[in-house]
Amino acid sequence: MKILNLPLARSRVDRAEHLRKDPIALEALWERAAVIHFDGEKFLTSGSALRMLKSYEAPDNGDEFFLGLDGEQPYFLFMSPQISGESENYKTLREMGALLDDLQIGLAVHAQGLANWHIKHPRCSACGAPTTPALGGSIRQCSHCAVEHYPRTDPAIIVLVKDQNDRILLGRQRVWPEHRFSTFAGFVETGESFEQCVSREVAEEAGVLVSDVKYLGSQPWPFPASLMIAFEATIVDPENARPDGQEIEEIHWFDRDSIVDEIMAGELLLPPKISVARAMIEAWYNLVPMPDGSARPQFDSLDPSALDSWRK
Ligand SMILES: [Zn+2]
Numbered sequence: 001m002k003i004l005n006l007p008l009a010r011s012r013v014d015r016a017e018h019l020r021k022d023p024i025a026l027e028a029l030w031e032r033a034a035v036i037h038f039d040g041e042k043f044l045t046s047g048s049a050l051r052m053l054k055s056y057e058a059p060d061n062g063d064e065f066f067l068g069l070d071g072e073q074p075y076f077l078f079m080s081p082q083i084s085g086e087s088e089n090y091k092t093l094r095e096m097g098a099l100l101d102d103l104q105i106g107l108a109v110h111a112q113g114l115a116n117w118h119i120k121h122p123r124c125s126a127c128g129a130p131t132t133p134a135l136g137g138s139i140r141q142c143s144h145c146a147v148e149h150y151p152r153t154d155p156a157i158i159v160l161v162k163d164q165n166d167r168i169l170l171g172r173q174r175v176w177p178e179h180r181f182s183t184f185a186g187f188v189e190t191g192e193s194f195e196q197c198v199s200r201e202v203a204e205e206a207g208v209l210v211s212d213v214k215y216l217g218s219q220p221w222p223f224p225a226s227l228m229i230a231f232e233a234t235i236v237d238p239e240n241a242r243p244d245g246q247e248i249e250e251i252h253w254f255d256r257d258s259i260v261d262e263i264m265a266g267e268l269l270l271p272p273k274i275s276v277a278r279a280m281i282e283a284w285y286n287l288v289p290m291p292d293g294s295a296r297p298q299f300d301s302l303d304p305s306a307l308d309s310w311r312k
Contacts, residue, residue: 001160001216001232001283007098007274009219011106013075015068020136026066029074030055036067036075036107038115039082042090043108048099050108051089059083063118065137067110070103077111077137079118093222097274113222114138117151120224125149152225157197158185159231160216160280161206163238163253168284171205171243172250179269181252183277185228198231206251207242208235216283219276228276232284256285256296263302270299 019025034052037044037059044051055076058064062080069075082090093112100108114137121140124131129144140149160183161169170181186201188194195213202210210233218229235241243251254262259281262268271277282299290296 001214001280001287003215004217004230004276004279004283006217006219006230006276006279008105008109008221009217010102011109012102013068013070013106013110015110016066017138019069020066020138026136029066030064030076033074033076035064035078036111037078037080037083038111039090040079040115040119042082042092043096043111044083044086045089045091045096048096050100050104053078063133063137065111065114065118065133067107067114075107077107077114079115094272094274098272109220109222113153113220113225114151116222116224121149153220153227154225155188155194156185156221156226156228157188157194157201157231158183158228158276158280159198159202159210159213159233160284161202161208161210161241162232162234162284164234164236165238165255166288167238167253167255168259168281169206169235169238169241169251169253170281171248172252173247174249177269179267180271181250181268182271182275183280184248185277187226188229194229194231198233202233202235205244205248207244208237208240210235216280217276221276230276230280232280256288259285260297260302263299 033055035055035058036050037053058078059080062078065077067075067077093108122130124142124147126147127145129142131140131142131149134141171184172181184201184205188197198213199210202208212234214232216230216232218227221228241251243249270281286296
């Protein structure tokens with residue numbers, strides 16, 4: 001498959017790193033900024049978009065972090081409790097991520113990852129003293145020993161496992177909603193390469209060895225701090241695949257007909273549209289047209305309540 005266009009990797013914001021070191025420039029940018037408001041879990045929205053405040057509309061108590069420029073327009077994150085009377089207008093990134101345009105999704109993904117990190121790192125890991133935001137919020141600095149702390153990103157691989165007949169293998173975690181199946185994924189461990197992580201995760205969760213590992217793309221996943229690195233991999237012994245019985249309770253092979261049948265029957269709930277897993281499954285599904293050459297019916301148009309299959 002080709003490198004994927006991933007829903008949370010569409011940012012067009014210029015992070016303008018050179019401006020972070022200039023407090024006077026940052027102050028001037030703040031005065032004319034468009035400001036995203038985030039309460040630690042949810043963003044202030046208007047309809048299906050982020051609502052942009054003027055800097056003077058930001059509440060008194062909170063932190064402002066520079067996110068970057070779009071042309072001449074500066075954007076900031078303002079992190080503070082919800083603005084009173086606005087609670088119904090706050091939404092999570094999971095709820096609205098698929099609806100935002102390229103500018104807003106870039107701002108929201110950056111903002112949420114940065115906010116998550118600031119919230120969890122109030123103290124210095126070297127000496128234990130309080131830390132404060134510096135360089136426009138791109139780092140925190142210790143008030144005692146002056147060590148600079150940088151936001152962390154946790155790499156995780158996600159892999160579409162295929163067999164030599166172009167079927168895909170999906171697994172079900174115990175903790176997921178009923179009928180949810182998805183691709184295999186896991187955090188990269190210390191001292192491990194992406195490719196080694198792909199092999200280890202598939203061996204652990206599905207009991208088989210992969211070959212022919214290919215890179216498909218990456219997207220930030222700030223829940224709370226991941227970067228998902230996507231691959232496809234082939235296995236030569238599909239009959240040996242089995243769930244680990246711990247994290248994965250069930251696995252299932254799908255071809256392009258059976259995946260539609262299972263969705264229509266209400267037996268398969270695909271991962272959400274903002275996920276890498278969904279993008280990989282859709283890209284694989286659309287790669288081969290219908291036998292008559294027409295496009296395949298899109299997953300969103302499949303109604304599980306209409307059991308008279310689209311093929312009849
Ligand atoms: Zn310190």
